[in-house]
Amino acid sequence: MSTETMLSFEKDCSECPIRHRAVCARCETDELELLESMKFYRHFKAGSTVLWSGDEMPFVASVVAGIATLSQTMEDGRRQMVGLLLPSDFLGRPGRAIAPYDVTATTDLTICCFKKKPFEELIVSTPHISQRLLEMTLDELDAAREWMLLLGRKTAREKIASLIAIIARRDAALNRHDHRNAFTFDLPMTREAMADYLGLTLETVSRQVSALKKDGVIELSGKRHITIPDFDRLMDETGDDADGGPLV
Amino acid sequence: MSTETMLSFEKDCSECPIRHRAVCARCETDELELLESMKFYRHFKAGSTVLWSGDEMPFVASVVAGIATLSQTMEDGRRQMVGLLLPSDFLGRPGRAIAPYDVTATTDLTICCFKKKPFEELIVSTPHISQRLLEMTLDELDAAREWMLLLGRKTAREKIASLIAIIARRDAALNRHDHRNAFTFDLPMTREAMADYLGLTLETVSRQVSALKKDGVIELSGKRHITIPDFDRLMDETGDDADGGPLV
DNA sequence: TGGCTTCCTTGATCCATGTCAAAGAATTGA
DNA sequence: TCAATTCTTTGACATGGATCAAGGAAGCCA
Structure with a gap:
């Protein structure tokens, strides 16, 4: 799943293209060092599935490059996309073990992952992260509400x-x-x-x-x-x- | 707008019907005392408007009793509800000055308000509040996504x-x-x-x-x-x- | 009591979008 | 170079829900 070559940002968060918009945006140098020691990258080909709804979800992640989608499928096959994740967007939810949606790579995709357990501890101990996550979640909620107007009317x-x-x-x-x-x-x-x-x-x-x-x-x-x-x-x-x- | 009679919970948060589900759910006794000194109540009749989209929004609030809705209206009058606020749900967003949706009291409504500025300071200084708010916002996002499936398919x-x-x-x-x-x-x-x-x-x-x-x-x-x-x-x-x- | 007003129901008709079907482009791999 | 596959376009037709229109029921207040 992972490539052989390592890009510069994969070592050094300060080189990362989403450094200033992702969940880590507000972190200080020492906090970034902690993240660097925890993070790992995963790559997906366009069209491949990152997670199926109902799967165990062992990590949370930031989209670094490419586009991922969240979608729900009804028993008879009707399908609705409910989330569009662009670079810097966050995937997963602290405190949730099971993926509630199918997650698909729409284009080639790179994500920066953290194991769920350590990340949840981090949220409690690092206000810079939880505050940023709150802000991003509120933005996503606004986007979801725009989208509801689109779908309904x-x-x-x-x-x-x-x-x-x-x-x-x-x-x-x-x-x-x-x-x-x-x-x-x-x-x-x-x-x-x-x-x-x-x-x-x-x-x-x-x-x-x-x-x-x-x-x-x-x-x-x-x-x-x-x-x-x-x-x-x-x-x-x-x-x-x-x-x-x-x-x- | 406000009634003359004061209900017991209007003095004492520990009597409040939404004490264990609202944004203050995780607060300790001393934190509650601080909230008690800041909060004020407002009441609305069924059918009345709490805020118009575009209005200045001087407070954030928890729904204590009754139901409020958030809705968007297009120029030609098409209208879509985008939020349904039940008791314990939170209204408003830290860091936002202008209401982005019409807020309507669907039934008689009581809300517990905090002035925006002091509440924003509280969020920074009181992790129990910001953590609970994050959790509630993530729940709302899940609900919005269910709703998107409903609207779309x-x-x-x-x-x-x-x-x-x-x-x-x-x-x-x-x-x-x-x-x-x-x-x-x-x-x-x-x-x-x-x-x-x-x-x-x-x-x-x-x-x-x-x-x-x-x-x-x-x-x-x-x-x-x-x-x-x-x-x-x-x-x-x-x-x-x-x-x-x-x-x- | 009666007459507003608001909310709800039902019928007739129309039309935007879905469904079914076929075939045209672009891409991939042998 | 030629299938085979995937993605896209277009046509014909069907239909679910919108629109337009009328009237019924319940609540309110004079």
């Missing part, structure tokens, strides 16, 4: 536009763009994963993506590569208030 | 059955019943509020409630009073796994 077209806007924003936050109004990026997920995210079928996703393309809201090259000629135009299609927050 | 009939099961469970947790298989309680919300919760229209809610009644899954007297003759039968209608957790 938006049309298929608005759902697609919203998802594209979310991904564009995240991409803009990572890679600074020169142009203010032209965004280009790859969708990091299949049509089926988009459908699972949005509570739609993959056919409806495909049709609505085509419709947004036909109407000039997005430009497509290949199936995954998207250009947004006018971000405000895309925002109009999401159904959200005009002032849905600044772009970064 | 369940049929109207499954949604109604799920909501009734949730309320029945909560009611059973508060009021011990003698019979193992007969539950009776009042729906604490209008058909419209149910629709906002479930991502449906009120007409569909009404029709599906009638259908469940016709099929003998529930018994209705009046519009709000429900009896569940066979809880397992109801659970079959929710679409959830058979082992959706024990009843309390």
Whole structure:
């Protein structure tokens, strides 16, 4: 599961790309040293399963690179994604032994793991960690509530536009763009994963993506590569208030 | 807004009905004394608005009695409930000045408030509070994810059955019943509020409630009073796994 | 008592999205 | 280079839930 080569941050937390956003963001040098002695990395290929719902969960982890999803499946196969974990997001819950959701690597994925037991002790003894975890959990709850509005009340077209806007924003936050109004990026997920995210079928996703393309809201090259000629135009299609927050 | 009479718990936290489940659950006697000196109560009538989205939010609070809801409204009036606050649940977020959702009293409501600033200081200095808040926030996130599955993938009939099961469970947790298989309680919300919760229209809610009644899954007297003759039968209608957790 | 007002129910119809089916692109591996 | 596989698109049709419309029931207060 693990690669042979060791990247610089795998020794040294201060080199880590998510150093300032992850659960360890507030840690001081001495606290980082403690984390360094406990952490271990795991890598997953795109499409592979990290954990099945019901599995024992021996670790908690931060996403370092790539994207993971949390999803629930009903007995008859209906499936809903309930979490999208981007770099710096936290996986797992202190005090929980069993995974409540399927965890899947949507792209190639690297996670920084801590054994559950020692991490739980750390939370009690290191307020910098528990405070940061609280903040991140509150952010996730806000995101979940946005998502509930999307699932309960938006049309298929608005759902697609919203998802594209979310991904564009995240991409803009990572890679600074020169142009203010032209965004280009790859969708990091299949049509089926988009459908699972949005509570739609993959056919409806495909049709609505085509419709947004036909109407000039997005430009497509290949199936995954998207250009947004006018971000405000895309925002109009999401159904959200005009002032849905600044772009970064 | 506030009543003239003071109930015993309004002086003495140890008398408080939510003492062992709220954000203060883990506090020791001396910590409770500190909270007692800071807290104040507010009361709202059923149907009244506690806060509008965008309002300044000068306090955080625990729900002591009654039910409050969080909801989002789109520009054209589409509305989705995104939180259901029952007694002991926490309202507000440390570090947030502006309410991001409409907060409504669904029933008569009593909340135990703390001014935001002093509470934020308390969180830093009192690990018993921040740890409990983390735990409660993680629970809310789990509930939000269940709800996302409901919104994204369940049929109207499954949604109604799920909501009734949730309320029945909560009611059973508060009021011990003698019979193992007969539950009776009042729906604490209008058909419209149910629709906002479930991502449906009120007409569909009404029709599906009638259908469940016709099929003998529930018994209705009046519009709000429900009896569940066979809880397992109801659970079959929710679409959830058979082992959706024990009843309390 | 009667007339508002609010909440709820039911019917008729429509339409957005799901379902079923087929075939086109892109990718992988032999 | 050619299957085989996976992902995607598109078409035809079905349907669950929304919409529009009317009226019933319960609570309230004058």
